Amino acid sequence: SQQGEEDPQALSIQEGENATMNCSYKTSINNLQWYRQNSGRGLVHLILIRSNEREKHSGRLRVTLDTSKKSSSLLITASRAADTASYFCATSQAGTALIFGKGTTLSVSS
Amino acid sequence: GAVVSQHPSRVICKSGTSVKIECRSLDFQATTMFWYRQFPKQSLMLMATSNEGSKATYEQGVEKDKFLINHASLTLSTLTVTSAHPEDSSFYICSARDQRRDNTEAFFGQGTRLTVV
Numbered sequence: 001s002q003q004g005e006e007d008p009q010a011l012s013i014q015e016g017e018n019a020t021m022n023c024s025y026k027t028s029i030n031n032l033q034w035y036r037q038n039s040g041r042g043l044v045h046l047i048l049i050r051s052n053e054r055e056k057h058s059g060r061l062r063v064t065l066d067t068s069k070k071s072s073s074l075l076i077t078a079s080r081a082a083d084t085a086s087y088f089c090a091t092s093q094a095g096t097a098l099i100f101g102k103g104t105t106l107s108v109s110s
Numbered sequence: 111g112a113v114v115s116q117h118p119s120r121v122i123c124k125s126g127t128s129v130k131i132e133c134r135s136l137d138f139q140a141t142t143m144f145w146y147r148q149f150p151k152q153s154l155m156l157m158a159t160s161n162e163g164s165k166a167t168y169e170q171g172v173e174k175d176k177f178l179i180n181h182a183s184l185t186l187s188t189l190t191v192t193s194a195h196p197e198d199s200s201f202y203i204c205s206a207r208d209q210r211r212d213n214t215e216a217f218f219g220q221g222t223r224l225t226v227v
Contacts, residue, residue: 040223042219045216097205098205101153102152
């Protein structure tokens with residue numbers, strides 16, 4: 001089963017621009033996490049935001065969470081070619097598996 | 111940080127044979143591990159929840175007799191794809207949580223790319 005829907009499905013930008021990806025989910029959550037996956041590779045954990053948090057920063061990443069709208073956004077500022085990857089949001093309740101959204105494919109051209 | 115090791119990273123097998131994939135939590139105990147499958151250009155789909163010392167819980171549509179899960183210890187879960195067919199070719203990835211640290215990130219193995227020929 002899939003919990004979340006990301007949009008856009010694909011995003012193409014130039015180096016230096018900001019990239020914003022959105023994620024919506026359906027049920028109540030304990031936390032929401034964002035992951036990056038380079039083509040054919042494993043997952044890289046980016047950031048976790050708990051249900052009682054509204055915003056979190058990590059380097060060039062900024063994540064927001066709106067539990068009333070059941071949505072989250074991931075902002076990557078000053079993007080680089082190396083940011084080219086697929087990005088997934090994933091949600092979980094206490095002790096349960098992460099359920100992934102469909103993902104956004106980001107392409108950053110130099 | 112906690113590490114989950116998955117082996118092998120890549121395997122090619124003949125149709126009809128079985129393949130075993132191992133998932134180990136290296137520096138923490140995991141009573142529960144999770145197995146996912148990812149087809150090309152798609153997201154990760156949860157296949158089953160592996161419970162130490164008891165039967166796995168499978169998601170709807172996943173054949174438990176085809177995807178055998180064994181979680182014999184607190185640090186090891188195995189997924190065996192039995193009588194593999196080309197349609198089973200996929201990227202399989204496991205995940206584990208440090209049970210002492212709820213509400214924290216889940217740790218993922220490196221994934222196993224299975225190709226059935």
